[in-house]
Amino acid sequence: MKIIADLHLHSKYSRATSPKMEVVTLTEWGKKKGIDLIATGDITHPEYVKELKEQLVEDGSGFLTLRPFGKLRAGEDQGDKIIKFVLCGEISCIYKHKDKTRRQHHLLFFPDFASVDQFNQELENRGCNIRSDGRPILGLSSKEILQILLDVNSEAFLVPAHVWTPWFALFGSKSGYDSVEECFEDLAPEIFAMETGLSSDPAMNWRLSALDNITLISNSDAHSPLNLGREANVFDFQEFTFAELKQILKDEDPKKFLYTIEFYPQEGKYHYDGHRSCKFSCSPEESLKHKNICPVCKKPLVLGVDHRVVALADRELGFKPENKIPFKSIIPLYEIISEVLGVGKQSKRVMNLYEEMIMVGGNEFNILLELDKEKIATIGNDLIAEAIMRMRAGKIYAIPGYDGEFGRVTVFNNEDLNHFKPKQKELFL
Ligand SMILES: [Zn+2]
Ligand SMILES: [Zn+2]
Known part of the structure; x- marks a missing residue:
């Protein structure tokens, strides 16, 4: 079961x-x-x-x-x-x-x-x-x-x-x-x-x-x-x-x-190192160059999750031990809809389309992980379907979170959106 x-x-x-x-x-x-x-x-x-x-x-x-x-x-x-x-x-x-x-x-x-x-x-x-x-x-x-x-x-x-x-x-x-x-x-x-x-x-x-x-x-x-x-x-x-x-x-x-x-x-809120109040964030490697001191306020940086993993790790990234449980990475459906529509995550338009998609698609995990592209396009639209395919393939853009500030993960960048824009206009006319 x-x-x-x-x-x-x-x-x-x-x-x-x-x-x-x-x-x-x-x-x-x-x-x-x-x-x-x-x-x-x-x-x-x-x-x-x-x-x-x-x-x-x-x-x-x-x-x-x-x-x-x-x-x-x-x-x-x-x-x-x-x-x-x-x-x-x-x-x-x-x-x-x-x-x-x-x-x-x-x-x-x-x-x-x-x-x-x-x-x-x-x-x-x-x-x-x-x-x-x-x-x-x-x-x-x-x-x-x-x-x-x-x-x-x-x-x-x-x-x-x-x-x-x-x-x-x-x-x-x-x-x-x-x-x-x-x-x-x-x-x-x-x-x-x-x-x-x-x-x-x-x-x-x-x-x-x-x-x-x-x-x-x-x-x-x-x-x-x-x-x-x-x-x-x-x-x-x-x-x-x-x-x-x-x-x-x-x-x-x-x-x-x-x-x-x-x-x-x-x-996540603590992936990278940094200081929220100083608007400064960096990778663990960069922090080491700064001796873990914030270049803005000169106080010790809040070291994020990636930093601690690197500090305690005894293997390179990419190593998979035998018999470990695999994983799938997702972006919540309402975030995908929000990115595609270009409106706020919890706006009425996003939540309405979210509810509509769930009603026809069964549930969110079914849409994100199981349904094929054509089906998603019918219950949402072409761009949402394309976004979910990219998410499943791990083709995303990320600005890492740090010191309590959530990061940002998107499926499209500006160039992608310009490519899709004429189509997108048709969709929402
Ligand atoms: Zn807790
Ligand atoms: Zn600082």
Whole structure:
């Protein structure tokens, strides 16, 4: 059974998150995007957990589905596609370890509400404030969190989140570690998967032999429904259960973990080095020439994901270790439509055409990854079809993101557009 899973997002209980991030809306958007398994997010937030218990039912698989009530009767509004949820949340550990302040984000996965409740109680017993934010800041170490989690339920598991981002990650340049062992010590063998994050893709991670035994996963980290699935994982489940999800992530069997869906890493906020306030960005090689000092303000640069990968890598770019899971890079459909129409990403025209295309094309992943060019041209237009073909072939233009500033990835440059313009005019007359 082919399953597309997005295993990291935030609910309305996290800071700077859309009020629409709740399970009914997520179910709707899961269908639009073509996602089958969605993380609940924010599972340490007691108020959210209470809401989830009202809206979701455990179905014995370790996953949950919308509770049939009101107009959401099971099999009715769900249609033939049943969206499942997995109990998951992200925590932010801030603590001193080996004389350095460490800031680490980790994803925690639970097979049932009982374990969630017990885990949250353990955190509160230790004086942690889990009630003010969906992604709580905890003064416990990564290792302590993992120990508490395993003591509560050894079926639960921890996946370090967006491992390369500078400020809050396992390998981050500002507050991270150089290895899994340094962070988790004797519990390091319990870490079998990591999230690559928006600013890195699997190919970058393959440069580290230290990660050969780690399964790399990709998720949206969405704070609003439209961003759901901007990265995702494609599995082939035999039995669609929590236990099998964990087993697939442990085994990294390419027959069961088909591929990941990736954002172009240049589009991520921390791909390159730089200073946002100085409007300066550069490649890792250039930073080294500047001795990692900003030529504008003379302060240390914020070193991005690419820089950290280069620093810790023991292989050249392009090396693919055996049996690693392949990936496909995408540009979200609304961004493609926005580029082709030449209007704002969330403008009415873009969103109208997006909805129309989804209605006829089934869902976004089907359009981006499966449909042939002619079909896309019929449901969208010729230029959108050409754009998606180029995206699939990796023929894109990129301005890398840096220091919190998103990068820009486009399919066409001015020359291409001039070439297509006469045609495009005809299309929109
Ligand atoms: Zn995070
Ligand atoms: Zn600067």
